[in-house]
Amino acid sequence: MSVRVRMAPSPTGFLHIGNVRTALFNWLFARHEGGEFRLRIENTDTSREVAEATQQIQDSLRWLGLDWDGDVSFQLDRLADCADVARRLVEEGKAYEDEGAIRFRMPDEGVTAWEDAVRGRIEFPNEQLEDLVLVRSDGRPTYNFASPMEDVWDAITHVIRGEDHISNTPKQINLIRAVGAEPPSYAHVSHVLGADGKSLSKRHGSVTVDEFRHAGYYAPALMNFLVLLGWSYDDKTTIMSRDELIERFTLDRVVPSPATFDYEKLDWLNGVYLRALPAAAYADELVRFLREEGYGWDEALIRRAAPIVQEKIERFGQFPDFAGFLFRDVEPDPALLDGRGPVVAAAHDELERVDPFAAPEIEAALRGLAERLELSPRKAFEPIRIAVTGSKVSPGLFESIELLGKEETLRRLNAAVARSIA
RNA sequence: GGCCCAUUCGUCUAGUGGCCUAGGACACCGCCCUCUCACGGCGGCGGCACGGGUUCGAAUCCCGUAUGGGCCUCCA
Secondary structure: OOOEEEEOOOOOOOOEHHHHHHHHHHHHHHHHHOOEEEEEEOOOOHHHOOHHHHHHHHHHHHHHOOOOOOOOEEHHHHHHHHHHHHHHHHHOOOEEEEOOEEEEOOOOOOEEEEEEOOOEEEEEEHHHOOOEEEEOOOOOEOHHHHHHHHHHHOOOOEEEEEHHHHHHHHHHHHHHHHOOOOOOEEEEEOOEEOOOOOEOOOOOOOOEHHHHHHOOOOHHHHHHHHHOOOEOOOOOOOOOOHHHHHHHOOHHHEOOOOEEOOHHHHHHHHHHHHHHOOHHHHHHHHHHHHHHOOOOOOHHHHHHHHHHHOOOOOOHHHHHHHHHHHOOOOOOOHHHHOOOHHHHHHHHHHHHOOOOOOHHHHHHHHHHHHHHOOOOHHHHHHHHHHHHHOOOOOOOHHHHHHHHOHHHHHHHHHHHHHHHHO
């Protein structure tokens, strides 16, 4: 039988990164097995639904590259079916009315157990199981009724979800058996913890996919990072493409213990991905990012700047700070220029004569200048860098000056000389 | 409180009884490269939560303790 899994988020907020990782595991499992990955919105509770969230969930999954099969389904659409099942269970004596609600009778003795794909055998004493409310007194089915029923109707073969659902599982298994169906396989993955060691959730440390997008992370890198939170291929492989992940992902290599989200490592991994991008693709991604973030900067210049920042920044979000001097004027800190007026002035005179105004020629001129002034390149270039880029940290000086152009470079040099005196 | 889950370097992990004087990666520290910042190269620091068993032998199996997390909603 072909595999079918689902991601079933509630539309009560934006998709946070822990849920996204669960979605990723589902998706990888489905693609690895050649099965289906479905998206289902668990909107039993209309009052809390945030319409925007439904859209947001889909946008986030798509951005990350997680495509689902078939149409998105909504739990609300199966209200009538749930009511039918509940009625039948009452008729069969398996459920009963309780102050207007309908409760499912749990067995009193023995244990309910299952072989969890990531945790091994888990069993609950049945005496611990409370009779499950299927239908509220207002007639709406509860999540713990609707969700397993939908898994049955959708012929879900593997339920891969967060460990917070472990204690719901025995109830759902009993329910599913009561309606004459066979429970799916279960895999309960651990939570993702924030830097404070607490589970990431909507209420706590919530980080949405959107935030990563706006911070300039590259989706394939984020995917690679996320899968490593609780899964590994072997003892030394870190970088894996989407296709490699699909080929290699198996549930038996998912670890049961919770993982802490580490931004340092994400940043490093993102940098690895960005550096590995072909120049043209890097420029495309950079332009797209800046446009999305509302920067109206000249595209041709962005593309020319791309190669000089590619090795230097690990997130596109760092570009405005790092290379913004190419697109807007700078205001160097006079304190950094103190006493360096003469060097900057000399650089101005030197660069005025450079032709063609290209990096190699600029470099030769500036190095010659440093030599004549008997300054180390490091010493000589610092004030020039500050004058031209407004910062002590920048892309390569010579390339930066070339991109800025002769006229603007000379103007900034002059302005800096004036500042250093003031 | 009850039930359930988890516990290897600061972090992510490899490890399924001998290959482990525990391997890799990020971070950190040092050196090299160098126009700054990065990149890259080399080296270093650092861990099996604790206590009992089982076994010729335990990070690996069992029990207990501790710690962390989850659930105990007519929330999802």
